[in-house]
Amino acid sequence: MTLGLLSQYVFNGLMLGMIYAMVAVGFTLFFGVLDVIKFSHGDVLMVGAFAGLATYLGLEALGIDSPVVQLLVMTLVASLSMAILGAAIAKYLVLPLRLAPPLNTLLITLMLGSVLRETVRLFYPQGSNPKPFPRLLPADFVSFGSFTLRADSMMLLLAGLAAIIAVHLLITRTRLGLAIRAVAQDAETARIMGINFEFIVLLTFAIGSCMAALGGLMNGLYYNEINFGMGLLLGVIGFSAAVIGGLGNVYGAILGGFLFSALQSVGAVSLPALFPGTSTAYKDVFAFAVVIIFMAWRPTGLIAEKKSERV
């Protein structure tokens, strides 16, 4: 394999890893504050991407065709609407089930994911077909031998990095972040200290869902196509990434995201090389098989949550 091809793989892997990491950060945030898995996260991402697309079409209809304005408005609309959706999910579906078995929360959000998916499929105009996503970023590229560095990919990568760093700073450097961490560590004590528990939970869900919307837009801009089913796989991958890293840990989630995309790339490259005749489509089979084996080895992920059970 040439160096150029290798760097192409690495770059694609980084891009995918960034999207996975953004999804995984959401999972890990929710798990941190409420100890729940919000499985509809991947579908929130998909709805975010569709919200962005609808905004784009609306802007086109209004005659606004400057790509910068379009992109800004799309990002704003998608992330705000998903933040509201995320907070609403937390308020009406997740918080009411706090005292029920954890399985019920998982199930209710799984089912909500189906509802979102099916709603887009059935009620978005021709929602069951893949939709072309506009190319809004400059299409310039630089070639180094067989390796092409596309400007839009680079910008997406940087944007993703900026979003993750922003969330990180928010959590570690601000009073709000302090409150989130306090709730994550011990909700009861946090309440005694005068932290508005419900507000913090809703806010965390809003932030996580905002990240999902950004991830959805990135995904759309990178592949120039979105479809109603993309959230399911991305959700499961994001969940896997968060679990590989260790639920509740933001660094773990980022690490897990990049690890998962590395697994996929390794699968795509090495499987056809090792077993001639196998297709690269086995990469997901390979990646998920490794995740399952990994779970048997490190049941609580690389950076394990500190846990002691009171009985």
Place this chain on the structure above:
Amino acid sequence: MRRLFDPGSAFPALVSMAGVTLFAVLFLHAESQSSIIGLCAGMAIVLFLLARFGWNALATASFAAHSRTAQASVVAGVAVIAALFYDQHFPLLMLASVLLYIVVCLGLNLQFGYAGVVNFAGAAFFGIGCYTSAVLTNHTPLPHLLVVLTGGLMAAGIGSLLILPVLRTYGHYAALVTIAFGILFRVFLEVNDALGGPQGMKLPGMEILGWKLNDSLQFGETEISFYANYVLLALGMAAVAFALVRRLERSWIGLALDAVRLDETASAAFGIDVARWKITAFTLGNFLAGLAGSVYAMMTGFVAPNSFTFGDSLILVSIVLLGGIGNPWGLTVATAIVVMLPEKLQFIQEYRLLLYAGLVILILLFRPGGLMPRQVRDYLPGWKP
């Protein structure tokens, strides 16, 4: 007359069963969409009125006191339905599908409802059974009864690969293992050319000791649809699986499983081998799913990866939850509703996943026990403390 409506009498249970059978016959017989909707609305009103006048408590008590009679009456009800539609393919196919799905859901019920082992890959284990029978019937001369058995064993065997991760993890982590497996399985089927890829495979009908199930029976002038054979077979399987699950629940094994679900630490402290019971429930559940799958594949004559998606696994889980987790009776009713309703009401076919998902959300929010919540075990029928 008073005696008949005593909670200790078998009469209310028999009347309920007769009513349900009558409704099922009318439902299967109805052709136009409006008559089906009318029937369902009528049934809902009748059920509401019955609940108002305390019939439900009466019927429940009667079912509990005469569980054998009640079970026999269910079998009789299915036989009556099958006999009435003896020459029509479609109602019999649906009946057999419902019965096979009941077997799968009984398996899931063992896992979710009793041992508390989550399994979001129910459709994948069902699919393992389907594909096993497709491969074996096409490529080997193995007798079909053995094929069905192998289907069950394959599902249990492949499921046992997941045992280690499932045991080592708990809660959400365990859910991920089965979800990942379900998706892995589907992707594997789609890209694997030896198994037909996305197009799937065809397979011949079942043959037991020279009895070809795909041949219609001929009695003089009357011809009986060959699906009647499958209904008989599926009815037998469902009855055996049902009896097995009920017996397990009543036995000390059921008690151990309940203890494991409710509190692992406490049950380990009381000397219950948590790992053993989780493995038992997981493997037995997958075995049932595989068994049903291999018969289902031979009945429909066709398998394709699209029937074993994550969405299908979710539908199976919603059946268990809708019926009332841990209650085999509730699950039977829920399976019938979930499998038959979209087949008959064409306009909800498209919306069925949306509908079920919405229903399950409502159930989880407002009635977590399901439509027919599980009753406390009662070891001495009719005994009141």
